[in-house]
Amino acid sequence: MERPKQMTERYIGLMSGTSLDGVDAVLLSMDAQGRPCVEADSFLAFPLEIRQQVLQLQPVGDNELDRAARLGNELARLYAEVVAQLLSGQQLPPSAITAIGCHGQTIRHAPHAGYTLQIGNHALLAELSGIDVIGDFRSRDLAAGGHGAPLVPAFHQHVFASDAENRVILNIGGISNLTRLSRGAPVIGFDCGPGNMLLDAWCQHHTGASFDANGEWAASGKLHAPLLQQLLNEPFFRLPPPKSTGRDLFDLAWLQTQLALQPAIAAADVQHTLLQLTAHSIADAIDRHCPDTASVYVCGGGALNGALMRALQQRLPQQVIRSTAALGLPVHQVEAAAFAWLAWSFCQRQPANLPDVTGASGPRVLGALYPR
Template sequence: MHKLALGLMSGTSLDGIDAALLQTDGETVRAFGPALTQPYDESLRGALRSILGGNGPVAEVERRLTEAHAQTVEKLLKRAGISPDVVDVIGFHGHTILHRPEQRRTWQIGDGAALAKLTGITVVNDFRSADVAAGGQGAPLVPVFHAALAQGQETPLAVLNIGGVGNVTWIGADGALQAFDTGPGNALIDDWAFRHCSRPLDLDGELAASGRVDLDTLKQFSHHPYFAALPPKSLDRDDFRAYAEALVGHMGAADGAATLTAFTARAVALARAHFPQPAKRWLVCGGGRHNPVLMASLEAELAVPVINVDELGWNGDALEAQAFAFLAVRTLRGLPLTFPGTTGVAHPLCGGRVTLC
C-alpha cells in the first residue's frame, strides 16, 4: 500500500534543509510531490559548523535544528495545500556531526520525538545506527532509492551524489548494488570559499574557474590510501581536511579552489577501479551538479557520458529528501535499508526509529 511520506535531509554541505513529498510503498514510487529547500540562516549554519565532531553546545543546536525542520515541514505542507493529518510519515535524517563506523559510532542530531510533537506526524529517524552497530558503514543509505528510480535505465550505471562527501551507487544489469563514499565532495571547496572569500560555497565554480589546477598536487592527492581501500567504506565530512590543507594550504584562493575541485573529480574517477563492471553512464545529483567546473572535470576524468539527473526528469535538489521519505516507508513496512553491497553489513538490515503520533 502506497503512503504519502515527507522526507527531510540536512546534508554535510551545510546549505540548508531539503524537504520533499513522495507517494511510495518503499519499493516503487507512485508520484513525486512538491519539494523545497530552506536555506540555513548564517546563525544556524555557524552553530552547526561549530559542533562538527560532537563538540560544543550540541543539545542547544539540536533543539534549534529540530525546530527549523518543523518550520520547513509547515512551509512545504502549506505550499502543497495539504494538512498534516494526510501525511503518513516523516523521514527525518537529521544532521551528521560525527561518523566513525570503524569505532561503531555515527551521530545524527535531530530529535525525532520532538519533531513528531511539533508537526503531529509520525516520524522515523536514526536511520544509520542499527547498521553501524551491526558492523556496517552506515552509509550510503540512498542506493535502494537510486535503484528504484533507475528502473528501465541502461546498465551498468553509476549514480553519483555530490554533497559534502561524494558517494556512488553502481547498479548492475541484474539489479546488483554496490555503493560507497568516493571521497571529498563539496565540503573542502565550500570550506575553502568560506575561509578565503567569506562565501558559503564557490557559486557556479567561479572561484575555481579563475584559478589553475596544480597537477603535481593532484597526483599526490591521488595516492591517499582511502582510494585503494576496498569497499565497503565511508567517510566523515572532515576526513580529508588535514590532508587537503597540507596540499593546498599555501595556494592562493583561486588556485586552491581549482585544485580542490579537481580533487573531487579525481576521487570519483578512482572509484571506478572498485566496480564489478565499468559504468556506461554517470548520473549526477546533489549540489555539486550545479558547479559547471566540477561537472566539466568529471566529464574529462570519466570519459563516458556524465548527465545531470534533472535531464532525466529527476529532481536533483530534492532527491535525498525523497530518499528519506522512501526509506521511512521501508522502515514502517519492515523492509531492509542497507545491504552487504552498500554498507558491508553481513545481511540485509532494517533500521530507523519510529515515533508514533
C-alpha cells in the same frame, strides 16, 4: 493497528547533509505497489549560527553534550518549519502525511568506533509537526557490523535501475558517493571522498561566499599538479569498499595540513586543484569499480557546478554524464526522496540497507519511530 494496504500514502523526506547549506524536503507519494512519485519539494537555508554550531561540534571540544542537545532542538524547529512550508504550499493538513523520514544532522561519523551520530530532536519534531517521525536510520546497520552509510544506493536501485544500460548514480554533496547499477551484477555503492566540502571550505575561507557558484573562481585558477598528486595520495581513496567518510577526515584542517607540505600556492589555484581532486577521485572510483558504465547520472548540489561537470566529463570521456533530471528526479530531490522512501520502508518493516554496500552482516529494518 492494521495498516490499510490498497491506498496511496504520502511521506515527507528531510535531508540536511554534510554541506550544511540547509534542509531539503520532499513530499513523496507511495502507491500500493510501492512506486514512489515526488509531488513537491521545499528548501530552508540554515542560518549562519546553525551552520557554525554544527561545525563547532565536529571536532572534540568543551561542553559537547549541552551544545548538541540545544542544537538538536534548534534543528527540530527548522525541520518543523520546512515541513509546514511544504504542507502549506500543497494545502495539505499534517494528517495527510503517514510519516516524516528525517535524516538529522551528522556531527560525527566513526564506523571504526561503532557509531555514527545524527542530531535533531525527533520527539520535538513530532510534537511540532503533529506527524509521526522516523529517524536514526543508520544505527541499526552499524549494529549489524556495517558502516551505516551510504544508505541511498537501495533507493537508487529501486527508482533508477535499468535493463537498457549500465549506470552509475553519483551524488555530489559535501561528500561524494556513487551507486553502480549494472545489469546482472550486484549493486555496489560507497563514498568516493570530498564532493563540495573542501571547495566550500576554501571558498568561504578566502572569499566569504558560502560556495563557488558554477565553479567560476576555480575556473579562474590553474591546476597545481604536485598538490593534486599529493591530495590523491590520501589512503582513503585506495581503500576497497565498503567505505564511508565525512567531515571527520576531509575538513579545512586536513587541507591546511596538506598545503603546509607545499610552497605557497595562489588561492584560486588551490580552488582549481580541489575541483580536480573531486573530479579525479570520482573518476578513479568509476574506472576501478564500475568500468562497464555507459552513463553517469549526477545529483546533489555539485551537479550545478558547471566547471566540475566539465572536469568530470574530461576525465571520463567514455561515459555520458547527465543529471538525474534526465531520469525524472531533479538533482536536489534525490536524497530527500530517499529518506521519505526509507520512512515508507520502515512503516512496511521492510529491510532497506544493502549489506553488500554497507558491509552489514544482513538486511535490516532501518529507523526508529517517534509517534505524533
